[in-house]
Amino acid sequence: xxxxxxxxxxxxxxxxxxxxxxxxxxxxxxxxxxxxxxxxxxxxxxxxxxxxxxxxxxxxxxxxxxxxxxxxxxxxxxxxxxxxxxxxxxxxxxxxxxxxxxxxxxxxxxxxxxxxxxxxxxxxxxxxxxxxxxxxxxxxxxxxxxxxxxxxxxxx
Amino acid sequence: xxxxxxxxxxxxxxxxxxxxxxxxxxxxxxxxxxxxxxxxxxxxxxxxxxxxxxxxxxxxxxxxxxxxxxxxxxxxxxxxxxxxxxxxxxxxxxxxxxxxxxxx
Numbered sequence: 001x002x003x004x005x006x007x008x009x010x011x012x013x014x015x016x017x018x019x020x021x022x023x024x025x026x027x028x029x030x031x032x033x034x035x036x037x038x039x040x041x042x043x044x045x046x047x048x049x050x051x052x053x054x055x056x057x058x059x060x061x062x063x064x065x066x067x068x069x070x071x072x073x074x075x076x077x078x079x080x081x082x083x084x085x086x087x088x089x090x091x092x093x094x095x096x097x098x099x100x101x102x103x104x105x106x107x108x109x110x111x112x113x114x115x116x117x118x119x120x121x122x123x124x125x126x127x128x129x130x131x132x133x134x135x136x137x138x139x140x141x142x143x144x145x146x147x148x149x150x151x152x153x154x155x156x
Numbered sequence: 157x158x159x160x161x162x163x164x165x166x167x168x169x170x171x172x173x174x175x176x177x178x179x180x181x182x183x184x185x186x187x188x189x190x191x192x193x194x195x196x197x198x199x200x201x202x203x204x205x206x207x208x209x210x211x212x213x214x215x216x217x218x219x220x221x222x223x224x225x226x227x228x229x230x231x232x233x234x235x236x237x238x239x240x241x242x243x244x245x246x247x248x249x250x251x252x253x254x255x256x257x258x259x260x
Contacts, residue, residue: 039217040217081229096221099221100186101221104219104221105216105217106216107216107230108216109213111208111214113231113232114206114213116169117173117230117231119228120216120229123221
């Protein structure tokens, strides 16, 4: 576990250094956190969770709710909204299990009570369960809903 | 090309909901150009940072799985009238945009 956190930290630091070296970051404004590259891409769910949250131990909770259509006509635009009543939200992650790149989007919270709600429009290749994870107080809570898709929207 | 819009709405639970619409193709890298048959390279927003009065409060991490012209919204619990909210994004090709607004 510790090794994983260490690895995650060092990867994040090195990508940031590369970005800074390439002049992508302006000197006055440095990004708060690097893009978690190791969570995105064609990785299985557990691996993405490990990369994004630093753990894959998850408990189901009714304090996390997902507002999404039961059936989406167009898989290219599926509106989803994650809401939680949990306090001290650290991060939120959304995984579409059957997408080519399951980890879809995430939110990292740094303050101001941000994190009670996160919404985005996502792409879905086919009918799949959508899992939402909320990390609060060091623990990961999740909820899931299956969204039916009539026309996929992942290109190809 | 880049155009980003932001709306700030008062939330019933206190604080505000910040809604951002960024104009962006969000290419996955899986699509092919119908005329040439060549793959269209991936082009997507990677991070979107939310700052309240100059302090970063949240960062959304986006990937190719987010729809074209992403509409992202986040709830801020401690924002009040007169505060400034700034949202800035960076994509995988180094393009970026930002938008700033005062909470009414």
